[in-house]
Amino acid sequence: MASDPHNSISYPYHARNIPYTSPSSPLQTLDICLPRPLSSSDPTSTIWIIYIHGGAWRDPLLTSHQFDPALRILLSPLSQPTPTSGLGRAKALTHIAGFATLNYRLSSYPSHPTHPSDPTDESRNVRHPAHVEDVRAALEWLAGEYKVGALGGWGWVVVGHSCGAMMGLQLLHQLRDIDLGIERDMDGVAGGLSMPLGVVGLEGIYDLEAFVRNHEEKVYREIVTNAFGDEEGWREASPAVMGGFGREIWREGRVVVLGHSGEDELVEREQVERMVGRLVGEEWEEERGERRLLVVKLWGKHDEIWEEGTQVADAIGAAVLDLADQNIPFKQ
Ligand SMILES: N[C@@H](CC(=O)c1ccccc1NC=O)C(=O)O
Incomplete structure (x- = not known):
């Protein structure tokens, strides 16, 4: 563990429960980890990873901590059993x-x-787009505080599990909508926050109509109606239906990793298939190229993916190494 002689912060540095809005509810918070002093992380060769947890937009027991197992693995890579990984x-x-x-x-x-949830607790009674607006607020806070996605700062990759994967892609829609009417400068930064360099989606939901149609249990309709209102809004919220991930809109995009496990008992494989179809239709390439789509087969049940952590770590590793191999500076 390294330490910084000037202010005795030790690394990896962890800060938890930081509010990103003001006023803020306990749910409008984020946790940060810096593997080393930021002064030792050059924005031309390093990026930030932003994780969005799952839990069907409603489960209070699934939180930012969902990322902890993968983070532990990423921070101590050589303590893992298989030397190659x-x-x-x-x-x-x-x-x-x-x-x-x-x-x-x-x-x-x-x-x-x-x-x-208590009906008087506003922070547990919101509907789309409030969830993803919070994600955007968090990114704006990170841009202001840590130069994530800010001019002269670091590029970023967004990672999400289940509904978090959908939110990662909906965030691009949000940022695009902010962009409309705003002149982009030479570095592709608008509204003070750039689009991400990549997205990693694991056991993701990408098409709400198909999600409800594919499951007989009525809890699926309940979950989706609860989070998105009645059916007329479902298509517009679904990244696999709406698209908008092509070169002309998501100019910074260079890598998408989509992972799904055949043992997932909650989210069906058709979700990832629909998202892959949409991205291929928007000129993302599975084999090679500068807009790379990596489709990875995972193992384990829906929540086992993040509980176990190695597959989240490796999907992030795959995205980061693909960016590094492309040999284009990461800088914003
Ligand atoms: N634990 C959640 C269930 C859940 O997360 C879920 C259930 C079905 C399909 C997807 C799910 N999660 C997606 O984020 C709940 O209690 O609502």
């Missing part, structure tokens, strides 16, 4: 300046067995 992770870590894992306001969940 350890080496890959070690190399990936050299290209990471910081990690942020986000909390965001949730939709209601009055039937939760241990932590039911």
Whole structure:
């Protein structure tokens, strides 16, 4: 563990529960980890990783901590059993300046067995686009505070699990909408925040209509209606339906990693297939090229993916190493 002689901060440095809005609810907070002093992470060769947890937009027990197992693995890559994956992770870590894992306001969940939502608690009774607006607020805070996605600062990759994967892509829609009417400068930065260099989606939901149609259990319709209102808004919220990830809109985009496990008991494979179809239709390339789509097969159940952590770490590693191999400066 290194330490900084000037202010005795030790590394890896962790800061938790930082509010990113003002006023802020306990859910509008984020956790940060810096593997080394930022002065030792050059923005031309390092990026930030931003994690968005899952939990069907409503589960109060799934939080920013969902990223902790993967973070632990990424921070100590050589302590892992398989030397080859350890080496890959070690190399990936050299290209990471910081990690942020986000909390965001949730939709209601009055039937939760241990932590039911109270109708007077605004932070547990929101509807789309409030969840992703919180994610955007977190990014704006990171841009102001840490120069993530800011001019002269660091590029970033957004990573999400389940509904968090959908939110990562919806965030691009949000940023694009802010962009409309705003002149982009030479470095592609508008409104003080650039688009990400990449997206990693794991066990993701990408098409709400298909998600509800593909499951008989009525909880699926409940979850989606609760988070998005009635059906007329579902298509517009679904990244696999709406697209908008092509070169002309997402100019900075260079890598997308989509992972799905055949053992996922909650989210069906068709979700990732629809998203892949959309991206291929927008000129993302599976084999090679500068807009790379990596589709990875994962193992384990829906939540086992983040609980176990190695596959989250390796999907992030794959995105980071792909960016590094493209040999284009990461800088914003
Ligand atoms: N634990 C969640 C369930 C959940 O997360 C979920 C259920 C079905 C399909 C996807 C899910 N999560 C996506 O973020 C709940 O209690 O609502």
